Amino acid sequence: MDLLRFITAGSVDDGKSTLIGRLLYDSKNILVDQLEALEKSTKNRTDGSVDLALLTDGLRAEREQGITIDVAYRYFTTPKRKFIIADAPGHVQYTRNMITGASNASLIIVLVDARQGVVEQTRRHSIIASLLKIPHVVVAINKMDLVEYSQDIFNNIVIDYAEVAKQLGLKNVTYIPISALKGDNIVDKSEIIDWYDGKPLLEFLEEVDTAHDIDLDNARFQVQFVIRPQTEELHDYRGYAGKIISGIYKKGEKVKVLPAGLETTISKLEVGGREVEEVFAPQAAVIQLADDIDISRGDAIVKTGDTPVVGNELEVLLCWLDDKPLQTGNKYYLQHNSRLVRAVVRSIEYKLDVNTLQQQPVEGGVKLNEVVKATIKTASPLVYDPYDQFVVNGSAILVDETSNSTVAAVLLQ
Amino acid sequence: MSKYHLDYLEQLEAESIHIFREVAAQFERPALLFSGGKDSITMVHLAKKAFAPGKIPFPLVHIDTGHNFPEALEFRDWLAKEVNATLVVRKVEDTIKEKNLTEPKGKFPSRNWLQTYTLLDTIEEFKFDACIGGARRDEEKARAKERIFSVRDEFGQWNPKLQRPELWNIYNGRIHKGENVRVFPISNWTELDIWNYIRKENIDxxxxxxxxxxxxxxxxxxxxxxxxxxxxxxxxxxxxxxxxxxxxxxxxxxxxxxxxxxxxxxxxxxxxxxxxxxxxxxxxxxxxxxxxxxxxxxxxxx
Known part of the structure; x- marks a missing residue:
């Protein structure tokens, strides 16, 4: 059994919570007491139906206001897969939550209200999906029951969205007509929507091929923590613990330590204290090297002949996530996986309109939820790959050194 | 299926180990909050794997309500010895006496609320800057919204409206003096995942x-x-x-x-x-x- 992480995105009334509630409910992942709590809170409704959306509403503050204020994570399992849903709210002002939820997702469900078609929010969510390179997109055209299950309406939305997808370079787009409220094409194939010959949503989620989402060709590793037991029997032990970001490492292979550029060989590999012959992404491993080289947290170990970019003048796309605006010349910490370096934003070139993708001049500072092209200089070099080629080694964050907040998502170019 | 493939338990394990190592590297005085339950026992197992062959680089801290199952306490002491970890025990009983707190009454006098006082005192006493907890997001609605690195203010308070965005697998543990971070390495595990993992790894x-x-x-x-x-x-x-x-x-x-x-x-x-x-x-x-x-x-x- 494997694991699929996905995010659901939709505007406020697209029925996102109902959809998630329906997935949990129909796949029998809601338990009796949760259901009882649900029925209790639904008592005030006039029609007596169970409000599936309540299953996903978390905090009292949210229930009182009828909104979602933050990303919530939901879990469900079918015999084929374990699923982790990042449930991100739809409001414009919470784009930063969507980015949080989307950054780890292999799939996004973009909800479209069949009555509304492709709207500004659909575009915005799809642009974020394309910026973050989410590998799979499902366009779930919801509320089909409210448009008499019309195939024409569905087809027109598909044509409209295909335009958006083409413009954004989105690949692997799948369209499914659903009614989250009535349960059409969620777990079971809808009998009413007989003109649709694809899979219902859950079956699609169970079967979508994610094996190729992990890059096994280019090996990347960054040191997180140096293990030095310094006990009598392990006196000289020095192991570099970290996650295999991508690729495969084998015992005896020649490697290069960056940014220093020193070469050595892998002498021993361990996973969870057990010696192995090879390690691969996304394992948490320990690498031991043949030579005694000065290596610390944040240094990269790569293979000779397959080296990432090493540099401290960075072209980046920044998604600004903080209330305090960004000004040229501001200084931050930049964190790239485990490597933390001082950084200064040297210039801001243009702003990307997240509705049209047009480049616009930046006036004043960069505000919350804006996406800009910028250049950053770091105090010491990063070892990275362009985000477009290599999401896991091309992403970073900016941290405000006075507030300690995470203020930006950084996509290295 | 390629041999370079992790199943869901191996993926969850790798993610948790990654988080443990981030904590050890980013903080000066982390602690693992140990309750004696299966989730914290699983965490100790994961921590052991994260730092092998070295020892777990932080103490196990038990906030003892005095209402524990004797079997759980016995197991706690055995486990700490088994993994060669430092065990810190602080008692709610002592906090009640020192601070003159009111003991809960009734048929089921839960000291659950009072644990918070002892926990905050313990954090202050040892100057812990990161406390690793075994909360899972599937347990409860509020937990479903909490980040893996969850910053608490000087009063230990969580502010759900001001959480830091948590992007990719990058964890920002920078804090001001007096603040601390609660870290939840098994956030993404469900109850069944824990049980399946206990079986797979043969955890006592x-x-x-x-x-x-x-x-x-x-x-x-x-x-x-x-x-x-x-x-x-x-x-x-x-x-x-x-x-x-x-x-x-x-x-x-x-x-x-x-x-x-x-x-x-x-x-x-x-x-x-x-x-x-x-x-x-x-x-x-x-x-x-x-x-x-x-x-x-x-x-x-x-």
């Missing part, structure tokens, strides 16, 4: 997780064990039942479930078959108000 558990005979009373449909902390009223019928515990908290606020499951396979089969969630079945304290956990977290709870 306290005996109360398996079916045994116990004297219990029935309280609002839940079975509560008779102990020095919970005494039957005149109206109670004391029953002798085959039970096991699904969670291990205090004897005053943890209910048992009727079971004949004597080993892991049988426990897992029962859990798959059951249609009642873990907190709902076994926690007497969560039913008080729907927002109970949200309130406790805002006030500095685990």
């Amino acid at each position: 558990l306290p005996s109360i997780y398996f079916a045994h005979e116990r004297q219990v009373i029935e309280h609002e449909g839940q079975l509560v064990a008779i102990s020095e902390f919970v005494q039957p009223d005149a109206n109670d019928v004391v029953l002798t039942k085959q039970v096991r515990y699904r969670t291990v908290g205090d004897m005053t606020c943890t209910a048992a479930v009727e079971s004949t499951a004597a080993n892991l396979d049988e426990v897992i089969n029962e859990i798959i078959a059951t249609r009642i969630s873990e907190r709902g079945e076994t926690r007497i304290d969560d039913k008080v108000t729907e927002a109970a956990m949200e309130d406790r977290k805002k006030n500095g709870y685990f």
Whole structure:
């Protein structure tokens, strides 16, 4: 059994919570007491139906206001897969939550209200999906029951969205007509929507091929923590613990330590204290090297002949996530996986309109939820790959050194 | 399937180990909050794997309510020795005396709320800057929204509206003096994942997780064990039942479930078959108000 992480995105009334509630409910992942709590809170409704959306509403503050204020994570399992849903709210002002939820997702469900078609929010969510390179997109055209299950309406939305997808370079787009409220094409194939010959949503989620989402060709590793037991029997032990970001490492292979550029060989590999012959992404491993080289947290170990970019003048796309605006010349910490370096934003070139993708001049500072092209200089070099080629080694964050907040998502170019 | 493929438990394990290593590297004085339950036992196992062959580079801290199952305490001491970890125990009892706090009353006098005081004092005493906890997001609504690195202010309070965005697998643990971070390495595990992992890794558990005979009373449909902390009223019928515990908290606020499951396979089969969630079945304290956990977290709870 494997694991699929996905995010659901939709505007406020697209029925996102109902959809998630329906997935949990129909796949029998809601338990009796949760259901009882649900029925209790639904008592005030006039029609007596169970409000599936309540299953996903978390905090009292949210229930009182009828909104979602933050990303919530939901879990469900079918015999084929374990699923982790990042449930991100739809409001414009919470784009930063969507980015949080989307950054780890292999799939996004973009909800479209069949009555509304492709709207500004659909575009915005799809642009974020394309910026973050989410590998799979499902366009779930919801509320089909409210448009008499019309195939024409569905087809027109598909044509409209295909335009958006083409413009954004989105690949692997799948369209499914659903009614989250009535349960059409969620777990079971809808009998009413007989003109649709694809899979219902859950079956699609169970079967979508994610094996190729992990890059096994280019090996990347960054040191997180140096293990030095310094006990009598392990006196000289020095192991570099970290996650295999991508690729495969084998015992005896020649490697290069960056940014220093020193070469050595892998002498021993361990996973969870057990010696192995090879390690691969996304394992948490320990690498031991043949030579005694000065290596610390944040240094990269790569293979000779397959080296990432090493540099401290960075072209980046920044998604600004903080209330305090960004000004040229501001200084931050930049964190790239485990490597933390001082950084200064040297210039801001243009702003990307997240509705049209047009480049616009930046006036004043960069505000919350804006996406800009910028250049950053770091105090010491990063070892990275362009985000477009290599999401896991091309992403970073900016941290405000006075507030300690995470203020930006950084996509290295 | 390629041989370079991790199944879901291996993926969850890799993610948790990554988080443990981030904590060890980013903080000066981390601690693992150890309750004696299966989740914290699983965390100790993961921490051991994260730092092998070295020892776990932080102490296990137990906030002892004084209402624990003796089996859980015995197991705690054994485990700390087994993994060669430092064990710090701080007692709610002492906090009550020192601070002149009011002891909870009633038939089920839960000190659950009072733990927060002892926890905050312990954090201050040892200047812990990161406390690793075993909360899972599937447990409860408020937890579903908490980040893996969750910053708490000087009063230990969680502010759900001001959480840091948590992007990719990059964890920002920078804090101001006086603040601390609660870290939840098993956020993405469900109850069933934990059980399956315990089986896969052959992790030892306290005996109360398996079916045994116990004297219990029935309280609002839940079975509560008779102990020095919970005494039957005149109206109670004391029953002798085959039970096991699904969670291990205090004897005053943890209910048992009727079971004949004597080993892991049988426990897992029962859990798959059951249609009642873990907190709902076994926690007497969560039913008080729907927002109970949200309130406790805002006030500095685990």
